[in-house]
Amino acid sequence: MPSRSAWLVQAGCLDYAQVWAWQRQLQDNRRQDPDRPDVILLLEHPAVYTLGRGASLEHLKFDPQQAPAPLHRIERGGEVTYHAPGQLVGYPILNLRRHRCDLHWYLRQLEAVLIDVLAIYGLTGERIEGLTGVWVEGKKLAAIGIQVSRWISMHGFALNVCPDLSGFTAIVPCGIRDRAVGSLAEFCPSVRFEAVRSQVAVAFARVFDLELQPCSIEQLLAEEHLEPSVFDDGSGAKPCTNKNC
Template sequence: MIHTTVFASALTSVPCWLINEGQVSYAVALEVQRRLVQEHRENPDLPDVLILLEHPPVYTLGQGATLDFLKFDPMVTNWEVHRVERGGEVTYHCPGQLVGYPILNLRRYQQDLHWYLRQLEEVLIRALAVWGLQGDRVSGLTGVWVEGRKVAAIGIKVSRWITMHGFALNVCPDLQGFKEIVPCGISDRPVGSLAEFIPGIDLDRVRPVVAASFAEVFGVELIASAWPK
């Protein structure tokens, strides 16, 4: 069981900066990620980073995503839409969803993208277990499901073994925005949230649990840090 007030793994003292933010526009967060990745490529000795935040309503598409999974025309809409360098299809971010952006040098862990994806899933599975929820994997797909409902999406980009983008955990969001897309290109599996299983849950309760789970899975010590200027 993960203790929600402890962010460090007992087995290591490898530092990782933890940046806890509230609601940040997608464009601003993307610019910060890209800048951090560049800094870590230029100086691989910099500590890793985990950013936890929320976004205002926004749709994002992976670099190879098809527009067929949008139920609206992105050229004539009031929705904010971004095509970015991560893998995967279209997804939706909004308040009440905890988004995590790890900036990790995988040379410190394993230089294996499949391993990294499974580790991100494991972070969320262990976090859900704190509330007695069983997080499941689905063979051939990426993400985490609870009772057949997808509660977490994952999409990453890795450049010279430095990671960006990450995971989105539906804690207590308004799920209506997902009706405008085929989430992650999966039409036969519904999207869900933790609030459907744990009434009254909010991000303030989930943030420290996810942080502690991340520290445990990756074997790091999380050190509180400010939003990059």
Template sequence: MMQNKRYCQLNNYKLVTYSQAWAYQRSLVAERINNPSLNDVLILLEHPPVYTLGTGSTLDFLKFDPQVSDFEIHRTERGGEVTYHCPNQLVGYPILNLRYYQQDLHWYLRQLEEVIIKTLAQYDLKAYRLPELTGVWLEGKKVAAIGIKVRRWITMHGFALNVCPNMSGFEQIIPCGIANKPVGSLAEFISDITVDQVRVKVAEAFAEVFQVELIEHNYESATLKAII
């Protein structure tokens, strides 16, 4: 359990390629393995259109042939099946040292879900979990996907919240391998909602759930290229 409130650097980016964000996460994890006293980091950003697969994901959930497709696809070290990222979907990558919280991956997944649930509660939306399934649902539709990797108790990857994206990209896959439950977005429930509005509320909920003090940094995407 966490004894004292920790500082967490909040890095806000706009549109960042998946490869850049992935490399950045790995660099942050490596730094914290070498120096566990470093502050935690929460990265909030959007990605250009991209499909990602978890380490053990099956290609059966793709509705296209990845060998001849023009879609950008990455197989990553996170858990979970295939998912889709695109602009106007808010993606969060927490780099946390769970030794300062709880060394329990199920606890961590439930905390990430709680961040989304509390975020949506700020819009008077009653989001919820489903037993045996990771993620967050709203009126029968999955609005947030979660997939993580933990190395020496340092976390990477994280969550994706559909704010107001073009949902057509999800039609090319069986999202998260769940064929009988549709995906949805917050725009179906709140008109004129934007990612910039939601990222503020996600940060507030994250600070509350994990009991951290956020140190905010806002960057242009070009800054991330310089870092990695």
């Protein structure tokens, strides 16, 4: 496979802990064998809260021992965030040596992908100096949090397409108290999740100059020799209904 190609996995609604373990294995495989192709995972999660490695518990409005949804402290940067069905989560497992060994550049590239997609819907995605993510009319539609080891990335971005945003009220999202969280559906009520997922894939390929090769979870399991115990079943997918989109 050419070095500028990447596997694209478009999955369903997957358990967070399951995909987190998956990412760690994919990253480790590339630390051991840097010639392995990049992988882009695009999927959803059932309701879950995650804390970055240095995140403050002060940004939780609930007792961590009685969380309203699973709560995980993970190795990405950033504060607390929330994932739920209708939110598109992207996990690029990239060897940045093939792109640029510059974390600031990488974060801005991820923002550029999301800004390009929002433009399809006539929306101007904005960056805010000193912060990471993408805003529209003062509302944060996309959050970004990454971890990089030996220039192999994991974790990534979350774009609120059409989720139920009520879960965000239990936290101070990303530790930012004075800015609201929003969704693409608020601005474009007819938006379809599957369309946005495809548009993100196209924008990612363009921004990172990659040729994306569709890859099923079953193919990835075989190619990467992932531990079967990481998954709940052969596909790793769980049925997930979302009435918002």
